[in-house]
Amino acid sequence: MRPLKDAQLGAFTFFASALPHDVCGSNGLPLTPNSIKILGRFQILKTVTHPRLCQYVDITRGKHERLIVVAEHYESCLSDFQKQGKTVSPEKVLKIAYEVLEGLEFMNKHGMVHRALSAHNVLMDCKANVKLAKFGLYHMTDHGADVDFPIGYPSYLAPEVIAQGSFHPSDSSHDEAPLPSGPKTDVWSLGVLLFELCAGRRLLQNIDISERLKFILTLGCIDDIVTVLAEEHGCLDAIKVESKSLAVFVDIIFCSVSSRPTPAELLGDPVFNGVSCLYTPFQKPGSLFSSSLRCAHLELPEDISDLCKDDDEDYLSERAIDEVYHLWCLAGGDLEKELTNKEIIQSKPPICTLPNFVMEDGESFGQGRDRSFLLDDTTVTLSLCQLRNRLKDVAGEAYYPLLEDEQSSLPQSNSSNELSATVTLPLIIRERDTEYQLIRIILFDRLLKAYPYKKNLVWKEARVDIPPLIRGLAWAALLGIEGDIQAKYESIDKDTPIPTDRQIEVDIPRCHQYDELLSSPQGHIKFRRVLKAWVVSHPDLVYWQGLDSLCAPFLYLNFNNEALAYACMSAFIPKYLYNFFLKDNSHVIQEYLTVFSQMIAFHDPELSNHLNEIGFIPDYSVIFVKSPLFCVYFCTDVFPLHKIFHLWDTLLLGNSSFPFCIGVAILQQLRDRLLANGFNECILLFSDLPEIDIERCVRESINLFCWTPKSATYRQHAQPPKASGDNGFGKTATYYSSDYQDMPKTDLSREPLALCDLKAEVSPRISAEDLIDLCELSLAGPTKRTKAGKPKIIAVDIRNVEDFSRGHISGSINIPFSAAFNPDGELVQCPATGILQNYRGRVIVLTFVVLSEHLNLSTIPYKQISANLICHSHEPHSLKSFKRVTLK
Incomplete structure (x- = not known):
């Protein structure tokens, strides 16, 4: 969006037509309210940007089908x-005509017409340039079908529009809706406007409305309409004397529909030869993900000193309009309150809104039609005083931050130095803090404009938080989206019928229907196109139920950019759900659930033991896949969108193993209820998931992720190796910065296990190199030690005493297998196992080591180490997971 500059924010309201409550659609579902239909169609208007058009910013839906734009x-x-009663010079009239036609032509290229053109909808900025307002009303209301009032003003409507009369879908007297108005309709309205400028007053202003309509209809049959209008208002001679070419130009406008020109044709009329040379054709700046040069529209001033800002510079006016509105809302702005103060919205007691009814004797009671539900097109200016007062202490330098050194290893952002106290507050509070959001939005805006060259800084700042206003672009940067995504998306065939169409049609009406935007008809259309594009472009994969929920966050954030929503989903799935959408994905699901079960055993052995005892284990894969427990990893089916956003802000910073940590963090919030219930109760618990503290979930999942060795979450069916990168969680987690599959393989790397062998082990395995590195980390310094100064990891060597004495890992303890386990593999109580009581709070690793004959472990490499993680909890003595440990 363009900067605010000298513009203001305005709001107007109207009501959509109410639908009957007892009528359902052809699919058996309730009819979509007209207000939601309008809300969905409105979104594309935010992308229609032109110097001659007023920029649309937002639309909100209130009670009783009220909409505020x-x-x-x-x-x-x-x-x-x-109002001044003065005529306008011919040169000025031609300038206004040209600028209006520029705006109309641009709208026509986007398949829109104004239809509500009038004198008070042609605004003028401080430089007397035209700005067309309310140009989207006809489009968003489906050509007037979704409202009870006509679109347009009778004095300016073309005769063919008035002749066809009004139409409403609920009116049974009309067999079919009239054809939508075309570009020529606006040309007639423009002619009336220009004629009024020449006359210096409104046409037909003293005539009754019915007589006015008759007069306009009559004009449609008169050859010389200009002469009739001029004689009616006594200005014919003035027009002919002042400008003969102008009279001819207006004559061209007032003609029959067939011969009336379009705005594009009028722009090429010779009458504009002296005007068109003063204007440069509009070119929309290149977007972030496109083939065009993003800086092509930038120019340096002739005098470089013009770049220097004065002390009284209005920095806020340089920000984008949607950004200013977002900050206005954060600063306490309330649309309904503003309209109520101007008496545009008038509340009445319920008793005063009862319908009118008539008794048998003819006596009537109740109210007539409430005029507050009629159209009042008054635009209320939103005051920015409260926002400016809130931001008055923000220094000018904050609007132009210097990007920090890329070599800096600080986990926190320099951008939040002045608001360091705010950074420590909960995320939901930070997102509502006006000053904090201003600084974050400005910083991310600069970083994204420099993407992909500042990609590392985007990742670094995203570790702090992501501003909600630009979350969609930030996610795309985190997913590594680059190139001309629009061209790629347009090259995909989204129209040819395919077998998956039926399943998509069934799933979409069930996806996030609580959200007004996604539940709109436009939302369903976009859902269908993006999902179909993904299915068609991935012929080796198939559509599985739930893919629509996975698409929902990306489509919501990029509602007006289907190509970006598709690109983000296409990058997200191979990273976190590789091969999940194969036709036969049972082996992928089984492995995933088994690794997840082992993660539970590692981080919470008591909970793992309980779930195993009640039979709530991945062997019941159908239950897990069909229940929300499986969807909990990404939470698209379980949580509302605003919670998904906060969770995925962190998820996108991690690798493919991070969903395991999210799942464990969620289970730990449900821990008490799970431990207290059996199998049936646990199934019911996950079918209706209780409230989850997302911020706590994010915090705990990061902690779990940083303390889980990479090889513990190794999966054969994960994404193949790719270039490794920062995991986003800072220096403390550099060891776990990328997927284990991405690491170069050595003799000490973990080898894949058959699925049956993997399911036979309750606790996860780790590689020998992981064990070596973890032992070294634990002895490297205080950062990896507990508060008491002891290392957090302890290796338990289960070989016999003789082998252990020949050589072992430094710091490990020896508990021979024969002394600690009975023939059935169950742990028995003995003095050796009692040693573990002294190591509560540590990560315990069960090791079986085969060494060379040399005893110097620092110089002689290991031949083989098999290691199983036992637990990482405050109760490491709960070692029932030993029962199914297989040692080789």
Whole structure:
């Protein structure tokens, strides 16, 4: 969006038509309210940006089908000339005509017409340039079908529009809806506007509305319409004297529909030869993910000193309109309150809104039609005083931050130095803090404009938090989206029917229907196109139920950019759900659930033992896949969107093993209820998941991720090796920075296990190199030690005493297998196992080591080490997981 500059924010409201409550659609579902339909169609208007059009910003839905639209606004308009009663010079009229036609032509290229063109909807900025307002009303209301009022003003509507009359879908007297108005309709309205500028007053202003309509209809049959209008208002001679070419130009406008030109044709009329040379054709700046040069529109001023800012510079006006509105809302802005203060919204007691009814004797009771539900197109200017007062202490330097040194290893951002106290607050509070969000938005905006060259800094700042306003672009950067995504998306066939169409049609109406945007017809259309594009472009994969929920966050954040939503989903799936969408994905699911079960055993052995005892284990794969427990890894089916956003802000910083940590963190919040219930109760618990503290989940999942060795989450069916990168969690987790599959393989790397062998082990295995590195980390310094100064990891060597004395890992303890286990492999109580009581709070690793004959472990490499993680909890003595440990 373009900067605010001298513009203001304006809001206007109207009501959508109410639908009957007892009628369902052809699919058996309730009809979508017209207000939600309008809300969905409105979104594309935010992308229609042109110097001659007022920028749309937002739309909100209130009670009783009320809609409030926020858009760029200016106080001055063409009506000011009429109020002054002065005529406008021909040169000025031609300039206004050209600029209006520029805006109309741009709308026509996007398949839109104005239809509500009038003197008070043609605004003027501080430089007297035209800005067309309310140009999207006809489009968002489906050509007027979703509202009870006509779109347009009778004095400016073309005769063919008035002749076809009004239409409403609920009116049984009309067999079919009239054809939508075309670009020529606006040309007639423009002609009336120009004629009024020449006359210096409104046309037909003293005539009754019915007579006015008759008069306009009559004009459609008269050859010389200009002459009739001029004689009616006594201005024919003035027009002919002042500008003969202008009279001819207006004559061209007032003609029959068949011969009336379009805005594009009028722009090429010779009357504009002296005007068109003053304007440069509009070119939309290149977007972040496109083939065009993003800096092509940038120019340095002739005098470089013009770049220096004065002390009284209005920095806020240089920010984008949508950004200013977002900050206005954070600063306490309330749309309904603003409209209520201007008496645009008038509340009435319920008793005063009862419908009118008639008794048998003819006596009537109740109220007539409530006029507050009629259209009031007054635009209320939103005051920015409260926002400016809130930001008055923000220094000018904050609007132009210097990007920090890329070599810096600080986990925190320099951008938050001035608001260091805010950084420590909960995320939900930070997202509502005006000053904090301003600084974060500005910083991310600069980093994203430099993407992909500043990709590392985007990752670093994302570790702090991601501003909600630009979350969609930030996610795309974290997923590594690059290139001309629009061209790739357009090359995919999304129209040819395929067998998956039926399943997609069934799933979409069930996906996040609580959200107004995704539940709109436009949302369903976009869902269908993005999902179909993914299915068609991945012929080796198939559509599985739940893919629509996976698409939902990306589509919501990129509602007006289907290509980016598709690109993000296409990058997300191979990273976190590699091969999950194969036609036969049972082996992938089984391995995934088994590794997850081992993660539970490692981090919470008591909970793992309980789930094993009640039979709530991955062997019941159908239950896990069909229940929300499986979806909990990504939470798209379980949590509302705002919680998904906070969770995925962190998820996208981690590798493919991070979902395991999220799952364990969620289970730990449900720990008490799970331990207290049996199998049936646990199934019911996951079918209706209780409230989850997402911020706590994020915090705990990061901690679990940083203390889980990479090889513990190794999966054969994970994404093949790729270039490794920062995991996003800072220096303390550099050892776990990338997927284990991405690490170069050595003789000490973990070898894949058959699925049956993997399921036979309750605790996860780790590689020999992981064990060596962990032991070295634990002895390297205080950062890896407990508060008492002891290392957090302890290796338990289960060989016999003789082998242990020949050589062992430094710091390990010896508990021979024959002394600690009975023939059935069960742990028995003995003095040796009692030693473990002294190591509560440590990570315990069970090792079986075969060494060379040499005893110097620091110089002679290991031939073979098999290691199993036992537990990482405050109760490491719960070692029932020993029962199914297989040692080789």
